[in-house]
Each structure stands twice: as structure tokens, then as C-alpha cells.
Amino acid sequence: MKTMNITKRPANERGRADHGWLQARFTFSFSEYFDPDHMGFKSLRVMNNDTVQPGGGFPTHPHESMEIFTYVIEGQLEHKDSMGNGAIIKAGDLQYMSAGDGVLHSEFNPSKQDKTHLYQIWIKPKAPGGEPRYAEKPLADTLEPNSINLLFSGDGKNGSTEIRQDADIYFGNVDAGQSIEVPASESTPNAWVQVISGELELLGQTLSTGDGLALDNAEESFEITAAANSKFLVFRLAD
Known part of the structure; x- marks a missing residue:
């Protein structure tokens, strides 16, 4: 068995822009932040933590050959795209867009007074192209406490939404003092844990809001304990 390698990415060491x-x-x-030591992890390429001021946003722009996920932490995000989708993503909900052969979209904070706080995450697909796809996950209304939920996978297993990469994406919602187990996986033997809010303890590490943890050669299951009420994402990734 290969030795597991653990690398922490502290929130306060991330790049920044204003x-x-x-x-x-x-x-x-x-964008303007470049660090050759932090170019991504396996197929996980982008992990941006954005705060959009009232009325601000990204005008219509193109994407292609990228799996794009947006999780709204606070506020709302208005989305429109060339597939004909138009939606307001609310706090606690997650959106998926597979850019495929090419898609145009815009994203704006529709509020005139409240900021929007979100994560936008990009995963490189196994192969370029394909018909663009779109899906929404209304997590705020469906997640049970003290659970880890498989939202996306490369094969659509267990009711998850199929994506164009060998990756399993879980959302965790755990109260202080409670623990959950991330399932073992031989096909996706690496993992990235991203703390959205709260504080987690796993594999001898303590992670706070905004921290990330890379796990190489982590095909066995592992336990995550919440030291405070916590929400987090776990990405199981192929080599």
C-alpha cells in the first residue's frame, strides 16, 4: 500500500484580489495570482472564495471544457447562460455547469444591499468537448444534519449527478462533537477537503474556515470530526 501524503493549504496563505x-x-x-507550487490538485484546478458586492458581477463570458461548480454561502447569485437557463442560486444551494464544447454565461449579485459570498470550483474533464450541461442542487432544503452526501460522481451512482471526470464530490454538514466517515475508493484514491465554515479534525490535522487539505494515496476510508458546527466539501479524485 502506498504511503498517504497530507498537505494543508491554510486559508490565510491563499492568493487574494480586490x-x-x-x-x-x-x-x-x-487570473493575476500565480504560484507554481499551487497549480491545482489532480483534476481539481480552481477553488475560489469570492465576495461579490451588491449589484456586482461577471458579465457574459465564455467557458469550454471545464466542470464548474458554484456554492453560495451567503446572499444570492443570478445566473444566465446560452443554454437558456436562468436562475437565482440561493444561500446553501449548489450549481453545476459543464461547459463542454462551449457556453456563455453571466453571474451577478441581484441585491442592491446585500453581498454574495460563494465558492466557485473548476474540475478539468477527462476529455474536452461534449454538449454543455446544467444542474442545481437545493442543498439548503435537503441536507440532513450530521451527514455526508454524495452529490456528483463520474458514473452517476447512488442518485448523484454524473459529471465528466472520475471524481466523487461530497457535501458534509456536521454538528460540533459529531463525526462522519468518508467512504473508501480505489478508483478515486486521492482527496481534497475544503472547509466552508466551522472547524474540522481529521488525520491529525485541524482545519478552520477556508482551509483545505490534500490527501495523496488516501483510498481507505477516513473519519472527519467537527470541533464546531461545520459545512465542508470532500472531493475524491483519480490519479
Whole structure:
């Protein structure tokens, strides 16, 4: 069995940008922030933690050959795209868009007074192209406490939404003092844990809001304990 390698990415060491209407923290190199030591992890390429001021947003722009996930922590995000989708993503909900052969979309904070706080995450697909796809996950209304939920996978197993990469994406919602187990996986033997809010303890590490943890060669199951009420994402990734 290969030795597991653990690498912490502290929140306060992430890249940053401030454009007035947008304040961003970058786990991996993105836009004007470049760090050759943080170019992504396996197929996970972008992990941006954005705060969009009232009325601010991203005008219509293109994407192609990228799996894009947006989780709204606070506020709302208005989405429109060239597939004909239009929606307001509310706090606690998660959106998925597979850019495929190419898609145009815009994202704005529709509020005139409240900021929008979100994560945007990009995963590289196994192969370029394909017909663009879109899905929404209304997590705020469906998640049970002290649970870990499989939302996306490469094969659509267990009611998850199929994506164009060998990856399993879980959302955790755990109260202080409670623990959950991330299932073992031989096909996706690496993991990235991203803390949205709260504090977690796993594998001898303590993670706080905004921290990330990379696990190489972690095909066995592992336990996560919440030291405070916590929400987090777990990405199981192929080599």
C-alpha cells in the first residue's frame, strides 16, 4: 500500500484580489495570482472564495471544457447562460455547469444591499468537448444534519449527478462533537477537503474556515470530526 501524503493549504496563505466590487481568495493559481507550487490538485484546478458586492458581477463570458461548480454561502447569485437557463442560486444551494464544447454565461449579485459570498470550483474533464450541461442542487432544503452526501460522481451512482471526470464530490454538514466517515475508493484514491465554515479534525490535522487539505494515496476510508458546527466539501479524485 502506498504511503498517504497530507498537505494543508491554510486559508490565510491563499492568493487574494480586490477589485472593489469583488474580493477573492485563491486556493490555486488563478487570473493575476500565480504560484507554481499551487497549480491545482489532480483534476481539481480552481477553488475560489469570492465576495461579490451588491449589484456586482461577471458579465457574459465564455467557458469550454471545464466542470464548474458554484456554492453560495451567503446572499444570492443570478445566473444566465446560452443554454437558456436562468436562475437565482440561493444561500446553501449548489450549481453545476459543464461547459463542454462551449457556453456563455453571466453571474451577478441581484441585491442592491446585500453581498454574495460563494465558492466557485473548476474540475478539468477527462476529455474536452461534449454538449454543455446544467444542474442545481437545493442543498439548503435537503441536507440532513450530521451527514455526508454524495452529490456528483463520474458514473452517476447512488442518485448523484454524473459529471465528466472520475471524481466523487461530497457535501458534509456536521454538528460540533459529531463525526462522519468518508467512504473508501480505489478508483478515486486521492482527496481534497475544503472547509466552508466551522472547524474540522481529521488525520491529525485541524482545519478552520477556508482551509483545505490534500490527501495523496488516501483510498481507505477516513473519519472527519467537527470541533464546531461545520459545512465542508470532500472531493475524491483519480490519479
